[in-house]
Amino acid sequence: MHSLQATDPEIHDLIRKEERRQASTIRLIPSENYASRAVMEATGSVLTNKYSEGYAGKRYYEGQEFIDQIEEIAIARAKALFGAQHANVQPYSGSPANQAVYVALLVPGDTVMGLSLPFGGHLTHGWKVNFSGIQYRAVQYEVHPETHRIDLDQVADLARRERPKIIFAGGTAYPRIWDFEGFGRIASEVGAVLVADIAHISGLVASGVHPHPFPHAPIVTTTTHKTLRGPRGGMILSDGTYAKQIDRAVFPGLQGGPHNHTTAAIAVALKEAATEEFRQYSRQIVANARALAAALLERGFRLISGGTDNHLILIDVTPRGINGKPAARALQKAGIECNYNTIPFDPRKPFDPSGLRIGTPAITSRGLLEGHMAQIADWMDRALRACEDDEKLAAIREEIAEFCTDFPAPGIRVE
Numbered sequence: 001m002h003s004l005q006a007t008d009p010e011i012h013d014l015i016r017k018e019e020r021r022q023a024s025t026i027r028l029i030p031s032e033n034y035a036s037r038a039v040m041e042a043t044g045s046v047l048t049n050k051y052s053e054g055y056a057g058k059r060y061y062e063g064q065e066f067i068d069q070i071e072e073i074a075i076a077r078a079k080a081l082f083g084a085q086h087a088n089v090q091p092y093s094g095s096p097a098n099q100a101v102y103v104a105l106l107v108p109g110d111t112v113m114g115l116s117l118p119f120g121g122h123l124t125h126g127w128k129v130n131f132s133g134i135q136y137r138a139v140q141y142e143v144h145p146e147t148h149r150i151d152l153d154q155v156a157d158l159a160r161r162e163r164p165k166i167i168f169a170g171g172t173a174y175p176r177i178w179d180f181e182g183f184g185r186i187a188s189e190v191g192a193v194l195v196a197d198i199a200h201i202s203g204l205v206a207s208g209v210h211p212h213p214f215p216h217a218p219i220v221t222t223t224t225h226k227t228l229r230g231p232r233g234g235m236i237l238s239d240g241t242y243a244k245q246i247d248r249a250v251f252p253g254l255q256g257g258p259h260n261h262t263t264a265a266i267a268v269a270l271k272e273a274a275t276e277e278f279r280q281y282s283r284q285i286v287a288n289a290r291a292l293a294a295a296l297l298e299r300g301f302r303l304i305s306g307g308t309d310n311h312l313i314l315i316d317v318t319p320r321g322i323n324g325k326p327a328a329r330a331l332q333k334a335g336i337e338c339n340y341n342t343i344p345f346d347p348r349k350p351f352d353p354s355g356l357r358i359g360t361p362a363i364t365s366r367g368l369l370e371g372h373m374a375q376i377a378d379w380m381d382r383a384l385r386a387c388e389d390d391e392k393l394a395a396i397r398e399e400i401a402e403f404c405t406d407f408p409a410p411g412i413r414v415e
């Protein structure tokens with residue numbers, strides 16, 4: 001990055017520091033990953049210079065001969081990887097992708113149903129401070145009070161009573177399999193459109209490690225930067241039923257020019273995700289999450305729903321005499337990055353909840369295997385015991401930095 005160094009040493013220096021931070025700490029934030037160097041090269045290319053409002057063959061600017069090909073390759077790869085009839089790869093990220101579905105199918109005031117945010121749902125599934133809860137009439141399902149799993153009877157009761165036009169299935173802090181087939185039955189019974197938001201699990205779905213939302217959901221939304229390991233972006237996949245409305249909602253309904261550098265990087269990530277190597281990677285994410293959950297249970301941690309089926313684990317840390325926020329802070333000081341999170345029926349406030357959310361996509365990208373999970377659980381256990389002791393936390397951080405040198409993060413070159 002010599003040009004950047006010459007033009008703006010201040011920003012260059014901060015990026016270098018962030019690079020070293022990412023390389024020398026253990027990243028357990030389940031929505032984060034390491035994109036490959038190839039993905040980053042596409043993201044950092046001249047495609048950022050080009051305007052191309054519209055879709056391939058129907059643009060509002062000249063000079064699209066290569067941009068059109070890039071977007072068409074990205075679309076073809078998305079359709080092939082997910083078995084979709086239609087794909088829109090222009091949404092700027094996951095939230096705008098969901099917003100486009102609202103614009104495509106609803107008018108303000110219509111009823112939408114989703115998993116409540118404090119129970120693991122996403123903001124854009126009808127939470128009250130989000131556009132989805134402000135402009136639409138949102139009704140929210142929760143998880144079962146004992147099993148902490150989604151209770152399809154509760155979902156069906158709510159859907160029959162409230163008659164939503166859209167039902168969202170998907171979340172940000174749900175460690176279990178989504179029964180898309182069951183949701184599909186409920187949606188067709190009440191005449192709703194099922195939208196599967198697979199932002200967190202799209203890499204697992206693409207690899208066949210998690211059940212597929214097609215044909216149960218006609219519309220599937222996703223981010224491209226979580227388990228899919230691409231650039232920050234979003235996609236809307238569908239069985240074709242709502243193709244026209246979706247395309248019109250993205251442009252001109254919500255967005256102007258697509259981010260062509262991101263589109264190209266999405267195409268690269270989709271190519272990477274179609275390989276046997278990536279399928280093996282996805283299986284390893286789940287195997288690592290299971291092994292980490294088992295190692296945490298052995299050390300007395302309380303896991304929501306008792307474990308995990310996917311890439312993420314939700315921990316109630318309050319039985320250890322600590323709350324989520326100070327626990328996340330202590331782990332951060334020890335070189336383990338995660339986030340504090342509400343747990344189902346959390347008696348505490350969202351800005352200082354009872355839980356921690358962790359996951360294995362990023363550490364699996366670095367090549368960690370099941371055998372390494374006991375070591376991570378051990379570091380977490382020690383860090384939470386030493387949460388007031390900055391010296392002990394710094395010592396763990398040293399051990400972790402040393403450990404990390406054996407597992408270089410994809411896409412990061414640290415001198």
Ligand SMILES: *Cc1c(COP(=O)(O)O)cnc(C)c1O
Pocket residue numbers: 031093094095096098121122124170171172197198199200223233
């Ligand atoms: C991450 C996520 C999103 C939104 O993605 P952004 O890119 O942060 O806007 C939407 N839905 C779910 C379920 C997510 O996990």
